Amino acid sequence: MALNVRAPDPATPLKVGVLISGRGSNLQALIDACRDDAMPAQIVAVISNNAEAAGLGRARQAGIPTHIVNQQDFADRASFDTVLDRALRDAGANFVCLAGFMRLLTRDFVTAWRDRMINIHPSLLPAFPGLDTHARVLAAGAKFAGCSVHFVRFETDTGPIIVQAAVPVRADDTPDALAARVLEAEHRAYPLALRLVAEGRVRVVDERAIVDARPPAPEFILNPPEA
Numbered sequence: 001m002a003l004n005v006r007a008p009d010p011a012t013p014l015k016v017g018v019l020i021s022g023r024g025s026n027l028q029a030l031i032d033a034c035r036d037d038a039m040p041a042q043i044v045a046v047i048s049n050n051a052e053a054a055g056l057g058r059a060r061q062a063g064i065p066t067h068i069v070n071q072q073d074f075a076d077r078a079s080f081d082t083v084l085d086r087a088l089r090d091a092g093a094n095f096v097c098l099a100g101f102m103r104l105l106t107r108d109f110v111t112a113w114r115d116r117m118i119n120i121h122p123s124l125l126p127a128f129p130g131l132d133t134h135a136r137v138l139a140a141g142a143k144f145a146g147c148s149v150h151f152v153r154f155e156t157d158t159g160p161i162i163v164q165a166a167v168p169v170r171a172d173d174t175p176d177a178l179a180a181r182v183l184e185a186e187h188r189a190y191p192l193a194l195r196l197v198a199e200g201r202v203r204v205v206d207e208r209a210i211v212d213a214r215p216p217a218p219e220f221i222l223n224p225p226e227a
């Protein structure tokens with residue numbers, strides 16, 4: 001079965017709620033992208049489970065309403081997710097971007113926002129899900145690292161992949177050096193994925209994201225390159 005995940009009226013911008021826990025560098029990339037009149041998406045709220053998250057300051061500077069939903073105020077995950085869901089809907093959000101949101105979501109929450117919630121992960125999924133990604137890439141001797149933007153499913157770091165960006169792994173890389181290079185790619189990949197969805201160019205077919213991409217990607221790249 002194919003599902004076009006865009007809102008019914010492509011002339012109406014997506015109303016996006018962004019969930020963060022930390023510094024918000026990917027949030028900033030999304031804020032910058034949404035300033036472009038050609039981007040059919042608007043960030044209507046930034047919500048954090050961490051009152052000290054630096055990303056909240058980025059949102060306030062951009063004039064975006066912020067909310068704090070602290071998990072320590074709730075007895076269980078379900079109660080937290082209920083309030084989080086209400087905050088998104090009260091803000092008018094009809095789409096969610098996870099941008100460094102360090103909180104596992106319940107199955108009910110993920111189901112409620114199915115194909116209307118995306119996440120970015122710093123690896124070329126399905127390889128290297130989870131934490132300590134860059135150290136694991138180096139330990140495995142991989143020649144490419146990168147990032148993936150995907151629709152969220154209940155299982156961690158799974159779901160139809162919309163955009164991936166690859167960066168070469170260098171012989172002298174450290175986890176921090178590789179992470180910095182991947183982060184630069186994230187700042188381009190995440191706004192692209194949001195724009196593709198907002199423009200109605202993404203369909204989910206049998207748990208694959210089919211993207212109307214123009215122009216097509218190159219045939220292949222090598223690392224190390226041919227001499």
